[in-house]
Amino acid sequence: MLAKLLQDSRTIYTVILIVIIIPFMVTLKLPIPVPPPVRSVFNAVEESHERKQPIIISFDFDPSVAGECAPMAKAMVRHAFATKTPVIGLTFLINGANLAQSILDQTAKEFNEREPGSIVYGKDYVWLGWKPQYDQVLVAMGHDIKRAFRTDSENRSLNDMPIFKGVTNFDDIGLSTSIAGSAIPEDWIAYTMQYKARLAVGTTAVSATQYFPYMQAGQIVGVIPGATGAAAYERLLVDNKYWPEYGDAGAMANTQSATHIVIILFIIIGNVVYFIRKSQRQ
Amino acid sequence: MNSVIAAVSHTTFKEVLQRMFPKVWPLKELSDQWWFVLAAIGTVAIVSYIYRENVMFRIAEHVLIGVAFGYSFTVMYFNVGQNNFVNPVFKEGDLWPIVPAVLGLMAVLRIVPKLSWVSRYPMAMLIGLSMGMALPRSLQSTVFAQVYGTTRIDFTGSISQGWPWGVLAVVGGAVLIVGTLSALMYFYFSMEHRGFVGGTAKVGIIFLMIGFGASFGYTVQARISLFAARVLFILRDWLGIIT
Numbered sequence: 300m301l302a303k304l305l306q307d308s309r310t311i312y313t314v315i316l317i318v319i320i321i322p323f324m325v326t327l328k329l330p331i332p333v334p335p336p337v338r339s340v341f342n343a344v345e346e347s348h349e350r351k352q353p354i355i356i357s358f359d360f361d362p363s364v365a366g367e368c369a370p371m372a373k374a375m376v377r378h379a380f381a382t383k384t385p386v387i388g389l390t391f392l393i394n395g396a397n398l399a400q401s402i403l404d405q406t407a408k409e410f411n412e413r414e415p416g417s418i419v420y421g422k423d424y425v426w427l428g429w430k431p432q433y434d435q436v437l438v439a440m441g442h443d444i445k446r447a448f449r450t451d452s453e454n455r456s457l458n459d460m461p462i463f464k465g466v467t468n469f470d471d472i473g474l475s476t477s478i479a480g481s482a483i484p485e486d487w488i489a490y491t492m493q494y495k496a497r498l499a500v501g502t503t504a505v506s507a508t509q510y511f512p513y514m515q516a517g518q519i520v521g522v523i524p525g526a527t528g529a530a531a532y533e534r535l536l537v538d539n540k541y542w543p544e545y546g547d548a549g550a551m552a553n554t555q556s557a558t559h560i561v562i563i564l565f566i567i568i569g570n571v572v573y574f575i576r577k578s579q580r581q
Numbered sequence: 582m583n584s585v586i587a588a589v590s591h592t593t594f595k596e597v598l599q600r601m602f603p604k605v606w607p608l609k610e611l612s613d614q615w616w617f618v619l620a621a622i623g624t625v626a627i628v629s630y631i632y633r634e635n636v637m638f639r640i641a642e643h644v645l646i647g648v649a650f651g652y653s654f655t656v657m658y659f660n661v662g663q664n665n666f667v668n669p670v671f672k673e674g675d676l677w678p679i680v681p682a683v684l685g686l687m688a689v690l691r692i693v694p695k696l697s698w699v700s701r702y703p704m705a706m707l708i709g710l711s712m713g714m715a716l717p718r719s720l721q722s723t724v725f726a727q728v729y730g731t732t733r734i735d736f737t738g739s740i741s742q743g744w745p746w747g748v749l750a751v752v753g754g755a756v757l758i759v760g761t762l763s764a765l766m767y768f769y770f771s772m773e774h775r776g777f778v779g780g781t782a783k784v785g786i787i788f789l790m791i792g793f794g795a796s797f798g799y800t801v802q803a804r805i806s807l808f809a810a811r812v813l814f815i816l817r818d819w820l821g822i823i824t
Contacts, residue, residue: 312631319805319812323823335746366810367803394649396656428660432707438714450664489718492726504803508796515757516730518722525799526806547813554809555802562801 339521347473358399364480428452
């Protein structure tokens with residue numbers, strides 16, 4: 300009976316579910332380290348603020364990976380709003396358009412509730428919406444961002460917005476960031492590396508190993524890898540007093556640690572059982 | 582499956598429906614709680630597949646596909662059709678957008694058997710443009726810049742950063758060079774893998790296996806994160822058990 304239960308994959312799912320739930324219930328605070336790739340992205344936003352240049356955040360993710368990408372997007376937007384660094388938001392993934400817009404709008408609302416009128420649309424941030432054929436759009440943005448998009452997603456002219464004052468192409472942008480669960484950042488790297496704007500990538504943990512070589516080669520300034528990277532970014536916001544509390548990624552940090560320990564135990568137990576059975580057969 | 586779980590997002594549903602039916606269905610007046618309930622039911626229905634396939638899972642799956650299509654169509658119309666064609670042509674009198682619109686219609690003719698040949702012209706143009714733009718830039722970013730990056734490891738600069746990241750960067754640099762060369766040797770098939778070449782290829786296999794292991798670890802982390810995010814949504818946003 301017990302052996303049959305242990306061989307059922309649903310037992311593993313149940314254990315994982317319990318291990319995910321318990322850390323949410325207890326007030327256990329495990330340390331959240333900040334790796335250099337995440338700190339580099341944070342510093343790049345700070346430097347954009349010092350240079351008085353806007354940053355581009357391309358929300359290239361859809362709801363399927365929102366659990367990982369949305370917290371890092373929200374943390375970056377909070378950082379930019381807290382430092383008064385203008386944010387130009389766009390997406391190249393159609394299913395993520397409203398999700399991304401809601402992140403920008405809700406974060407602006409949070410800041411305006413704390414300090415009315417502190418974040419103004421068109422001055423502190425803009426939402427350009429979705430465009431198809433992103434490779435061609437990136438080439439067009441390299442010439443003139445305002446000509447590539449003409450209007451924001453609500454058909455308001457970009458020429459009338461203060462955020463675009465002095466902005467022509469990527470040379471006038473402090474940092475471009477593509478937050479994605481796909482290979483879209485690779486095209487950002489390919490099509491924008493000849494400009495002055497530095498590039499950062501926020502990505503799902505699955506894709507993280509794909510982008511570290513680009514950082515090592517100096518093509519991007521940093522990588523935010525998955526929910527743990529987002530939690531590290533949230534810690535930087537808290538440590539620098541830009542935001543009083545951790546967000547969703549910080550809330551999931553304990554869960555991540557606990558679940559990883561259980562999975563490591565599963566792997567060890569599985570291997571031990573494998574070798575015991577192998578020796579018994581021999 | 583995680584994509585299905587997370588796609589049942591209350592924000593997306595609400596905003597899309599509000600946009601599609603602004604007068605018919607004044608959804609702004611509805612409490613957010615209803616959307617939380619809907620999203621939570623969707624999540625539970627999809628996760629129920631872990632136990633076994635069932636009617637709830639099937640319903641949620643079909644709803645998702647329908648909503649995704651309707652949503653994509655709406656965003657496509659408002660972001661591209663309206664902003665790039667309808668408004669410039671009919672409101673501003675700019676006739677240039679008619680040219681890409683005609684090319685787009687030519688591409689759609691692919692579904693008409695007798696006129697499908699017309700679609701080859703815009704497709705040829707699109708592929709030619711994309712190839713021309715992508716080839717030099719991809720070579721630059723994925724080949725030349727990567728080779729350059731492998732050969733310019735700053736050992737002295739890294740060590741000055743101190744413990745632990747600086748020292749790790751130096752070790753990482755050495756590992757990078759050995760790993761790159763040995764992994765390349767494993768995929769070099771013009772010489773028999775014996776002696777020095779065979780030994781180097783075996784080292785390459787070790788590096789490849791470590792790479793696959795790291796990817797697997799990140800994959801586990803990613804899947805757990807996505808599931809944990811939905812559990813957080815159910816416990817905090819829907820049930821209000823945690824704050």
